[in-house]
Amino acid sequence: xxxxxxxxxxxxxxxxxxxxLRRSMVKLILGIILLGNGANLLIFLLGRITKGAPPIIGSDxxxxxxxxxxxxxxxxxxxxxxxxxxxxxxxxxxxxRAHTVVRxxxxxxxxxxxxxx
Amino acid sequence: MNEQLILYPLFLQMAIxxxxxxxxxxxxxxxxxxxxxxxxSLGLAIILxxxxxxxxxxxxxAGNWEAPxxxxxxADMLSVTLVLLTAISGLAVSIFSGAxxxxxxxxxxxxxxxxxxLLGLNGAFLTGDIFNLYVWFEIIIISSxxxxxxxxxxxxxxxxxKYFTLNILASMIFLTAxxxxxxxxxxxxxxxxxxxIAEVENxxxxxxxxxxxxxxxxxxxxxxxxxxxxxxxxxTPPFAVSAIFGGLLTKVGVYALIRVFTLIFVDxxxxxxxxxxxxxxxxxxxxxxxxxxxxxxxxxxxxxxxHIGYMIAGLGxxxxxxxxxxxxxxxxxxxxxxxxFMISGVVYxxxxxxxxxDLGGIYAKWPKISLLLFIPLFSLVGIxxxxxxxxKINLIKAGxxxxxxxxxxxxxxxxxxxxxxxxxxxxxxxWKEDKELPLRSNFGYFSKMTSAKRMQFVVPVALLSIVxxxxxxxxxxxxxxxxxxxxxxxxSQGYIDAVLKSKN
Numbered sequence: 362x363x364x365x366x367x368x369x370x371x372x373x374x375x376x377x378x379x380x381x382l383r384r385s386m387v388k389l390i391l392g393i394i395l396l397g398n399g400a401n402l403l404i405f406l407l408g409r410i411t412k413g414a415p416p417i418i419g420s421d422x423x424x425x426x427x428x429x430x431x432x433x434x435x436x437x438x439x440x441x442x443x444x445x446x447x448x449x450x451x452x453x454x455x456x457x458r459a460h461t462v463v464r465x466x467x468x469x470x471x472x473x474x475x476x477x478x
Numbered sequence: 479m480n481e482q483l484i485l486y487p488l489f490l491q492m493a494i495x496x497x498x499x500x501x502x503x504x505x506x507x508x509x510x511x512x513x514x515x516x517x518x519s520l521g522l523a524i525i526l527x528x529x530x531x532x533x534x535x536x537x538x539x540a541g542n543w544e545a546p547x548x549x550x551x552x553a554d555m556l557s558v559t560l561v562l563l564t565a566i567s568g569l570a571v572s573i574f575s576g577a578x579x580x581x582x583x584x585x586x587x588x589x590x591x592x593x594x595x596l597l598g599l600n601g602a603f604l605t606g607d608i609f610n611l612y613v614w615f616e617i618i619i620i621s622s623x624x625x626x627x628x629x630x631x632x633x634x635x636x637x638x639x640k641y642f643t644l645n646i647l648a649s650m651i652f653l654t655a656x657x658x659x660x661x662x663x664x665x666x667x668x669x670x671x672x673x674x675i676a677e678v679e680n681x682x683x684x685x686x687x688x689x690x691x692x693x694x695x696x697x698x699x700x701x702x703x704x705x706x707x708x709x710x711x712x713x714t715p716p717f718a719v720s721a722i723f724g725g726l727l728t729k730v731g732v733y734a735l736i737r738v739f740t741l742i743f744v745d746x747x748x749x750x751x752x753x754x755x756x757x758x759x760x761x762x763x764x765x766x767x768x769x770x771x772x773x774x775x776x777x778x779x780x781x782x783x784x785h786i787g788y789m790i791a792g793l794g795x796x797x798x799x800x801x802x803x804x805x806x807x808x809x810x811x812x813x814x815x816x817x818x819f820m821i822s823g824v825v826y827x828x829x830x831x832x833x834x835x836d837l838g839g840i841y842a843k844w845p846k847i848s849l850l851l852f853i854p855l856f857s858l859v860g861i862x863x864x865x866x867x868x869x870k871i872n873l874i875k876a877g878x879x880x881x882x883x884x885x886x887x888x889x890x891x892x893x894x895x896x897x898x899x900x901x902x903x904x905x906x907x908x909w910k911e912d913k914e915l916p917l918r919s920n921f922g923y924f925s926k927m928t929s930a931k932r933m934q935f936v937v938p939v940a941l942l943s944i945v946x947x948x949x950x951x952x953x954x955x956x957x958x959x960x961x962x963x964x965x966x967x968x969x970s971q972g973y974i975d976a977v978l979k980s981k982n
Contacts, residue, residue: 381643381647386639389639389643393643393646393650396647396650397650400650400653400654400657403654403657403658404653404656404657404660406661407657407658407660407661408660408661409661431664433660433666434660437609437656437660440609440613441612441653444613444616447620448616448619448620448646448649451620451623451642452642452646455623455627455635455638455639455642456639458627458630458635459635459636459638459639462630462631462632462635463632463635463636468639471636471639471640472636473632473633473636474633474636474637474640474710474711474713474714475710
């Protein structure tokens, strides 16, 4: 399971970075989304995967007696998902707006900011 | 009870934004209330500052969950100093925004978002939890995205795409670093991490995590190979937005670097060497970049990068004196850089352009204002006794004691280049003979404004100039303050004890 997830994280990071390096703005957004998902999975993976042991203390005990799944990574992922959702929706609107104004999808043609003025 | 004082700056900024949202369409109300709220938050920041100055580091645990399990907020000297500086710049920019930002932009919620940005900044300075820091960073960047795109001009949107992409990438790298850090230690509380990281046996993994943090924060701070988004975007938004960005946003990256590399990843020669090399290259490349620019705001953007180098150099040398120099520079830089972008706004209003080639003759027409603008420009250079001079003494002294002569050379080189650039700017913009520019219709020239509106441009610049002068002439106080902060940072046990052994 860990190996599979590790491969998955690697693929997501790799494709995400690759997409961000393309010249198209749409691919840029796809890259951001993939990278965000990769980061979320990485938190999940590095928080150690414990199967079938919810972090609930039984009624007959005061502390955990056995290994339990760490709830913190899931809280972190949830936060990160919500944040990246917001950012991604902003990105889509921004890119759409930029496309209407600049009339291009090619990032290499976006050089008005480098002009000497 | 007094512990809650730490959270008041956050609550206040949030309350201001929410109240401003209720007056969405009423711009006059927003202008007045924003200034009023900024004054209150300045008062609060002063109270917090003096409280921490007298009583030492204070902490509060959110929801009363004991550290290291809950989210901790920590107010040590560095945090409260930065909160105070945020409040000062916030007040100045809030006054400046009222007059300089166009009505069409104000109508789209400029002021509420502006206060959300300040909320994020205060939160980032006060938190003691690394994941919480990430969340504050996100609040900062989402607010800054809105501020940078508000108005939607062509250059603005293009700058925003670049700004947006690199900042998102930085956040992702930061998040990755947090994931690895949590994987190797199982903790997120920065004070707790300090102890845990020291015990990890796999030093290679620790160094890789540290490098991830360095890259993530480095993009935000604008250090050498990672700064290209900054000069591509900072000259596009309204001047007030540039001012708050230039003054505070990159400095949050520097703050995070200082915090993480003095508390968690402490004094690793390998990392310190990398930080030093980055600092030297940042100083040189930022300076040379600024030399060839023609747009005033672009010059200032490159100077931001150049001067980030001083702070990073201080961090890299990692002696108490060097860090004191870095902190002193940070204090001076926040005030001056905010002021510089407002100056470019004033110049733009006077002549209708920011191109140094076309400008000229401002001194002949507006001598009083020129003299006012003289103060921050030459504070930046650091002609003694103005404020930029004193931190460099610390840094150069520390460089000689560390025998890192290349750093000393780079610092002197960067100061010299800054002097050349500012002298050139002074000659081109203020002294050169006036060129008749074609008058722009529909443009609110400074000469056509009522004196009340002019005051809205002049008062914030004057306010920050007075603070700059105080930093320069009252250097002894600031030196004492930065020495104390440096002492707290280098001997981080006090911080750790304050967080982990707090009563509640």
